[in-house]
Amino acid sequence: MNPKRADRIATVVFWSLSMTTLAALLVIIVRILSKGLLKALNPFFVFGKPEALKAGGGVLPMVVSTLYITVLTVVIAFPIALATAIYLAEYTRRESRLTRVIRLCIDTLASLPSIVFGLFGMSLFVIFLGWGYSLVAGAATLAVLSLPVIARSAEESIRSVPDTYREASYSLGASKWTTIRQVVLPSAFPGVITGTILAIGRIIGESAAVIYTAGLFVRKIPLNPLRTGAPLSAYIWYAQAEARIPDFRSVVDGGAALLLIIVLLVNFVARKLASYYREKKIAG
Amino acid sequence: MRVDGVSVQCGFELMEKLECRLGVHNLSVYYDDFKALENINLLIPCKRITAFIGPSGCGKSTLLRCFNRMNDLVPGSYVEGSIFFDGTDIFSDNYDVTELRRKVGMVFQKPNPFPKTVYENVAYGPKIAGIKKKAVLDEIVERSLKRAALWDEVKDKLHSSALRLSGGQQQRLCIARALAVEPEIILLDEPCSALDPIATQRIEDLLVELAEKYTIIIVTHNMQQAARISHFTAFMMIEEHGDPGRIIEFGETSYIFTNPDNEKTERYITGRFG
Numbered sequence: 001m002n003p004k005r006a007d008r009i010a011t012v013v014f015w016s017l018s019m020t021t022l023a024a025l026l027v028i029i030v031r032i033l034s035k036g037l038l039k040a041l042n043p044f045f046v047f048g049k050p051e052a053l054k055a056g057g058g059v060l061p062m063v064v065s066t067l068y069i070t071v072l073t074v075v076i077a078f079p080i081a082l083a084t085a086i087y088l089a090e091y092t093r094r095e096s097r098l099t100r101v102i103r104l105c106i107d108t109l110a111s112l113p114s115i116v117f118g119l120f121g122m123s124l125f126v127i128f129l130g131w132g133y134s135l136v137a138g139a140a141t142l143a144v145l146s147l148p149v150i151a152r153s154a155e156e157s158i159r160s161v162p163d164t165y166r167e168a169s170y171s172l173g174a175s176k177w178t179t180i181r182q183v184v185l186p187s188a189f190p191g192v193i194t195g196t197i198l199a200i201g202r203i204i205g206e207s208a209a210v211i212y213t214a215g216l217f218v219r220k221i222p223l224n225p226l227r228t229g230a231p232l233s234a235y236i237w238y239a240q241a242e243a244r245i246p247d248f249r250s251v252v253d254g255g256a257a258l259l260l261i262i263v264l265l266v267n268f269v270a271r272k273l274a275s276y277y278r279e280k281k282i283a284g
Numbered sequence: 285m286r287v288d289g290v291s292v293q294c295g296f297e298l299m300e301k302l303e304c305r306l307g308v309h310n311l312s313v314y315y316d317d318f319k320a321l322e323n324i325n326l327l328i329p330c331k332r333i334t335a336f337i338g339p340s341g342c343g344k345s346t347l348l349r350c351f352n353r354m355n356d357l358v359p360g361s362y363v364e365g366s367i368f369f370d371g372t373d374i375f376s377d378n379y380d381v382t383e384l385r386r387k388v389g390m391v392f393q394k395p396n397p398f399p400k401t402v403y404e405n406v407a408y409g410p411k412i413a414g415i416k417k418k419a420v421l422d423e424i425v426e427r428s429l430k431r432a433a434l435w436d437e438v439k440d441k442l443h444s445s446a447l448r449l450s451g452g453q454q455q456r457l458c459i460a461r462a463l464a465v466e467p468e469i470i471l472l473d474e475p476c477s478a479l480d481p482i483a484t485q486r487i488e489d490l491l492v493e494l495a496e497k498y499t500i501i502i503v504t505h506n507m508q509q510a511a512r513i514s515h516f517t518a519f520m521m522i523e524e525h526g527d528p529g530r531i532i533e534f535g536e537t538s539y540i541f542t543n544p545d546n547e548k549t550e551r552y553i554t555g556r557f558g
Contacts, residue, residue, distance in 0.1 A: 093359060164396035168458070171352060172409035172465055173386035182412065187399055 029260065036257020040250040046258065049219060050235075055247035059255055061221045065135065065229035066204055066262070069214060072139035072225060073203050077147050078196060084147075085154035085192075090180055110148035115208040117145040122212040135222060135229040138214025145209050146199045153195025157188040190277035197270035201263050207233035217243070232259050302329040306351070306469065306499065311365035312528070313346055315358060320346045322528035324365070326518060328469075333491060333500045335514035335537065337507055338552070342520045343529025344503040348471050351501065352388040353381050386413065389462030390471045394478050395454035397446035397461070402429075402438050405446045405457055409465035424464050432460035433490050452483025456490065463494075470494065472502040476509065488513050507553060511541050519549045 001009075048058020084106075092099040121141025131137040161184050169179040185192075215228035216238040222229045230238075236255040239248045306328040313321040321343045328334050336344040346355065353374060355361045366373040374384055386409070397405050406425045415421060425442070429435040434456040438449070446457055455475055462470055472491070476484040491500055492513055504510050510517055518534040533540060533549045544550045 162396075164392060164394065165398055167354065167357070167392060168396045168398065168461070169408070170357065171354065171385055171390040171392075172412065172461065173382045174408075174412050175382060178412050182408070183398055 032253075032256050032260050035253040036255075036260075040254025041257050045251075045254050050217065051245055052217070052219070053244055055245060057245060057247075057251065059232060059235065059251070059258065061218045062230050062232040062235045062255070063258065063262075064221045065214070065218065066232045066259075068222065068225070069135050069139050069142065069210070069229060069231055070200055070203050072135060073142040073146060074196065074200060076139060077143035077150055077199075080143075081147050081150035081196075082154055082192065084151040085158055086180060086185075088151075088155045089158035090176070090184065106148040106151055109144075110152065113208070114145060114206055117141055118209040118212045120144070121209060126213055131226065133213065133215040133228045135214055135225040135227065138210045138229060138231065139225070141209050141213045142203050142206060145206065146203055149199045149202065150196050153198070154188070154192045157191025157195065158184060160191065161187045190274050193277070194270050194274040197266060197273070201266050201270075204263055204266065205233055205259060207231070207237050210234045211237060232262075302332070304329055305370050306330075307368045308347075308350075309366045309368065311347075311350065311363060311367060313343070313350060313355065313363050314361065316360040318526075319528040321350075322530055324531055326531060326534060328499060328501060329516060330499050331495060331497065332515040333495045333502060333513055334516040334518065335510035336501070336503045336518050336520060337505075337510050338520035338529070338532075339522075340505070341525075341529075342522050344520055345473050346529070347520070348473055348501060348503050351469065351471055352385045352390055354390065356381065386465045387467055388469045388471060389465065389467035391455070391458050391462055391473070391475045393474045395451055395458055397449070397454050397457050399445065399447055401443045402446050402449070402457060403442040406460050406464045409461060413465060428460040428464040429457075431463050431494070432456045433486065433493075434460055450483070452479050452486060455479060455483070455487060459487075459490065459494075467498065469499040469501065472500065474503055474505060477505060484509075507541075511537060517541070519544075519546075519552060521548060521552070 044056070045058050046063070047060050048056075050059060050061060051057030084102075088099060088102060092102075118141065121137060121144070125131050125137035125140050126133060129137075131140075165183050165187060166179055169183045174182070210231045211234050214234060215230050216234050218228055218230045232255055236252055236259065239245065239251045239255065243251075245251065304327040308324050308326040308328075311321060311324040312319060324347060336347060338344055349355045350363065350367060351374075355363070363375055366375060368374075369384070369387075372379065398408065400408070403425055406428050407421045410421060410424050415424070426435065426439075429438060434453060437453060438457075441448075446454065449457060455478075459470075459475075476487050479487065488509065491502070494500060495515075502510075502514065514537045516535065517537045517540040519532045519540060520529050521532050522529050533544055533546045535545075540549060541553055544553065
């Protein structure tokens with residue numbers, strides 16, 4: 001086979017395989033959105049109260065639960081993840097035994113199935129610490145789940161800050177901490193934020209980890225984080241599997257579409273923010 | 285004259301007139317098991333330009349990075365011997381490295397401004413040293429940029445990103461940033477190697493001007509550059525790959541380039557090796 005021909009075949013193969021990926025994605029998105037938008041998604045559904053037995057309930061408390069639990073999760077996970085990332089990237093040698101052990105733990109955590117986090121969260125937060133099914137127990141569980149994801153992406157962002165910046169800072173008499181705070185973190189910031197927002201996308205969509213920790217159904221908007229919540233993702237599972245509402249199909253379709261829209265929005269914002277900061281870095 | 289095994293070709297009168305506040309004594313530098321420099325002895329004259337020349341890998345940059353202890357950042361590096369700065373060994377246990385680095389500024393091979401504004405770059409050093417008043421900072425920024433011959437080009441874009449400047453401007457900005465902390469000594473590690481000839485010329489002119497107030501040590505690959513701007517030159521070499529770098533000859537630049545003592549120096553500056 002001559003090189004030109006081989007090249008053409010390679011191009012076609014890669015193109016068609018990537019198109020397959022894209023097509024699969026599109027089918028899922030279009031199906032969820034069309035079913036949801038056509039049948040279920042209307043203001044009464046989005047802003048209405050859920051019903052336990054009748055048809056026609058809404059999901060507002062669930063949407064609020066999702067947003068509430070997401071904010072709580074980030075508040076818990078982000079500082080710990082950032083500190084871990086700083087420690088791994090700036091205070092340890094890449095090859096040292098301790099670093100390797102920590103990194104192995106983080107990678108293992110990141111690849112655990114989320115139901116394991118759910119059961120862990122239930123036994124530790126819900127039962128042992130006695131927090132019950134609550135937003136804070138769900139958030140703590142989601143924090144453990146998202147910690148490795150945020151920490152690893154933040155570590156990579158911090159590592160990708162050129163050493164020449166650090167050298168310049170040290171050469172001006174800066175201490176290590178000053179250098180990290182004033183030079184390294186601001187430069188790593190766009191990457192850290194992007195990684196965090198992508199993790200938020202996963203938190204919003206997570207159901208297995210919250211089913212046993214945060215709760216499945218509430219009638220009122222939860223305000224107290226110590227009370228039971230019902231993240232949208234958990235409620236979708238509940239409506240499909242357990243609830244006794246006659247219109248559960250439409251609730252599930254609408255909920256899925258709403259969840260997808262929220263996640264898409266979050267990803268969109270992540271991209272915008274990242275490119276904004278990249279521009280700003282150059283444009284000043 | 286010979287200073288601890290290194291021939292100094294400048295004659296007693298000149299060396300005695302010059303003040304030397306920085307002296308290297310029996311310095312060896314190691315990276316783990318590798319000995320990078322061996323038995324370096326050197327006096328750096330105040331308010332003059334001293335150039336380190338020599339073939340690649342001879343330890344010029346390593347030696348330069350000893351003066352502000354930047355080698356501390358390399359894991360596994362350690363030194364034997366001393367560098368005396370105003371009579372105190374900078375490698376002694378309680379020596380304040382932060383303070384040392386404020387007095388001994390550094391400019392790197394590739395321009396490395398922070399991804400911040402021009403103003404923030406220059407104000408960085410004074411700010412971390414605790415200066416907070418805006419009026420004071422404004423004044424320091426203006427003075428430093430003027431000294432680095434950059435003020436006229438950037439005075440209208442102080443608050444735009446430093447990364448938008450040209451390579452030559454960025455390098456002068458790095459010089460301004462180093463000047464802003466009021467150092468006494470400025471170390472330059474091949475500061476022109478990433479620049480075009482015109483930008484190089486501007487930096488060279490600037491260095492000659494700065495030598496009236498500052499002690500300057502420059503590492504350069506470019507022998508013409510050393511000959512053009514430096515007052516003193518140290519020629520360094522390694523015998524074979526894996527050997528430590530040594531100073532072969534140190535003296536007034538005009539002597540080193542016209543009438544070197546050592547045959548190796550002569551061969552190097554006439555371009556017969558290295």
